[in-house]
Amino acid sequence: MPNMIVCVKQIADPEAPPGSFRVDEAAKKVLPASGVSQVVSPFDEQAVEAALRIKDAHGGKITVISLGKDFVGDVIKKPLAMGADEMVLLEDAAFEGADSRSTAYALAMAIKKVGEYEVIFCGRQAADWDAGQVGSGIAEFLGIPSVTVAKNVELVDGKVRVERVVTDGYEVVDVSPPVLITVSNELGEPRYPKLKGIMSAKTKPVATWTAQDISADASQLGAAGARAKLLKLFVPVKEAKCEIIEGENPEDAGANLALKLREIKLI
Amino acid sequence: MAENKGVMVCGEIIEGKLAPITLEMLGGTRALADTLGEEVSLVLMGSGIGNLASEAIAFGADKVYVVDDPLLADYQTDSYLPVMEKVVRQAAPNILLLGQTAIGRDLAPKLAFRLDTAVAMDCIELSIDPESKLMLGTRPVYGGNARGVYACETRPQMATVRAKAMEPRERDDSGKGEVISIESGLDPSMIRTKIVDKVKEEIVGIKLEDAEVVICGGRGIGSPEAFKDLEALAKLLGGAVGATRPPCDDGWVPSSLQIGLTGKIISPTLYIGVALSGSSQHLAGCTGAKNIIAINKDAEANIFREAQFGVVGDYKKVLPAFAEKLKELLSG
Incomplete structure (x- = not known):
């Protein structure tokens, strides 16, 4: 029965209307928009789902790790409500100002402390900064193989079989555990927590660890361990200039659209 | 690290040809290299690379590093990563670019961490800061809602480049360049993953x-x-x-x-x-x-x-x- 670890991130809902999106250019930070809730990053929910499908088939234990701050209990515990077993929250001022590298380092150190694992799952990228580096970074710090952008993961004869999405299809890759896998949206919809799951999540173990708890080297953490520097953050300017093609009725408007495309020589 | 020089592109080969993203990067990096007064080099990894090095020169490479090994026939992290690490340590480029492709997405972060530097993923624009001479990489963040401009002070300065963010150059067969062969140094035991099948989704009509x-x-x-x-x-x-x-x-x-x-x-x-x-x-x-x-x-x-x-x-x-x-x- 495999021990599995899933790394997840709490972010502002990426499905919020783009119109509500604002940044503070001086602070190089995204401003929280009113009414936009916190969620588990969607690709990370799919990583949880990938682990749960293996647990459904083979049993095992799933430990969820999240690095962040201002955790919202009901949000970050969603993987437990979906069926994961334990959770570790990494919360410490020393983690702040991190880039992908120092985030991967902290998560790798936490994974070492968790100890036994066969498969580590991450989302292919967090749906806020969209970098897609942390999963690969964890594998590099742990010295284990990784397979990225998976759409299906199974255990076959003691090996992990991964369908990895490539440009015009997918590759089937076999690898012996321990392995790190990043999961893509092609895996399909993650399950909704059932009421029973939500109730049992309340009693599942949740630990909070600091930098000291994971025996991390302070020079590798947060801003100190970061190599990438964000110099500027801005929202690209858009000119609203859409010409709405009218008509007596929708059919008429459709025909007029065709005439318009001919008029501007697009067809 | 003043000794790091040159703009290096990590090439990709698709069905025996240089990938479109590779031609785009060869074209687009010329301006960066000229601003810095440095050369453009290309790394080609694969099995049976043949005359692709001269192709690369015709499309703008000053130097081509060729690593030809049957173990490089398919992209696998465990084979391409040590080879790229070896080439980069030997050539010591100032800037290293990869495509934002199935390969680049996988390879770039691991390579950056191994070289103790940083990579800006999925850049749509690259430029050189006139004062610091650092490469500035602009990339969409927050699902495209915002743009971030990134730099790093470690070498090589790395970025992956989005498809169609750059333009290939016109082919010029009179272009001159140097081809350098490098041994892969690979042995099969280093490759921990095994590709057991490749499934192509059929495309009807135009791609x-x-x-x-x-x-x-x-x-x-x-x-x-x-x-x-x-x-x-x-x-x-x-x-x-x-x-x-x-x-x-x-x-x-x-x-x-x-x-x-x-x-x-x-x-x-x-x-x-x-x-x-x-x-x-x-x-x-x-x-x-x-x-x-x-x-x-x-x-x-x-x-x-x-x-x-x-x-x-x-x-x-x-x-x-x-x-x-x-x-x-x-x-x-």
């Missing part, structure tokens, strides 16, 4: 990335069957059908049709978005589209903020009349 006309359907299309209407329209216009994420995730269409941040990047002359909201992560794949047309029953849909022309209405009523009129115009 999405190459299409001049793209008809894209969203969640509002409602069913897999209804995508047939989009196919008919695409056929009429000699184009290809694409989709936003929900129809792919729901299995209405193959995921190879997905356009967006995590899907295909397209640059058609004409893009028609049907019954899709225009989420930032989808539009991130359409940045190269020259003319955007939207059909959606919701006048508030974000796609209308991007489109030049739009029709507000139920696509089931708008589309047949649109297609009918097109037929008439195209035959007349």
Whole structure:
């Protein structure tokens, strides 16, 4: 029965209307928009789902790790409500100002402390900064193989079989555990927590660890361990200039659209 | 680290040819290299690379590092990573660029961490800061809602480049360059993964990335069957059908049709978005589209903020009349 670890991130809902999106250019930070809730990053929910499908088939234990701050209990515990077993929250001022590298380092150190694992799952990228580096970074710090952008993961004869999405299809890759896998949206919809799951999540173990708890080297953490520097953050300017093609009725408007495309020589 | 010099591109080979992204990067990096007064080099890894090095020189490389080994026939992290590490340590480039492709996405972060530097992923623009001489990488963040400009002071300064963010150069067979062969140093025991099968999703008609006309359907299309209407329209216009994420995730269409941040990047002359909201992560794949047309029953849909022309209405009523009129115009 495999021990599995899933790394997840709490972010502002990426499905919020783009119109509500604002940044503070001086602070190089995204401003929280009113009414936009916190969620588990969607690709990370799919990583949880990938682990749960293996647990459904083979049993095992799933430990969820999240690095962040201002955790919202009901949000970050969603993987437990979906069926994961334990959770570790990494919360410490020393983690702040991190880039992908120092985030991967902290998560790798936490994974070492968790100890036994066969498969580590991450989302292919967090749906806020969209970098897609942390999963690969964890594998590099742990010295284990990784397979990225998976759409299906199974255990076959003691090996992990991964369908990895490539440009015009997918590759089937076999690898012996321990392995790190990043999961893509092609895996399909993650399950909704059932009421029973939500109730049992309340009693599942949740630990909070600091930098000291994971025996991390302070020079590798947060801003100190970061190599990438964000110099500027801005929202690209858009000119609203859409010409709405009218008509007596929708059919008429459709025909007029065709005439318009001919008029501007697009067809 | 003043000794690091040159702009290095990590090349990709598709079916025995230099990949489009590689030609684009060879073209686009020339300006960076000229600003710095440095050379452009290309790394080619594969099995049976043949005359591709001279191809690369014709498309702008001053120097080509060739690593030819049967173990490099397929991309695998465990084979390409140590080879790239070896080449970079030997050549000590100032800047290292990879494509934002299935290979680059996988290889770049690991290589950056191993070299103790940083990589800016999925850049749409690269430039040199006039004062610091550092490379500035601009990349979409927050699903395309914002842009971040990144730099790093360690070497090599790394970035992955989005498809179609740069232009290839005209082929010039009189170009001169140097070819350097490097031993891979690989042994099979280093490769911990095994590719047991490759499944190609059949593409009927024109490839999405190459299409001049793209008809894209969203969640509002409602069913897999209804995508047939989009196919008919695409056929009429000699184009290809694409989709936003929900129809792919729901299995209405193959995921190879997905356009967006995590899907295909397209640059058609004409893009028609049907019954899709225009989420930032989808539009991130359409940045190269020259003319955007939207059909959606919701006048508030974000796609209308991007489109030049739009029709507000139920696509089931708008589309047949649109297609009918097109037929008439195209035959007349």
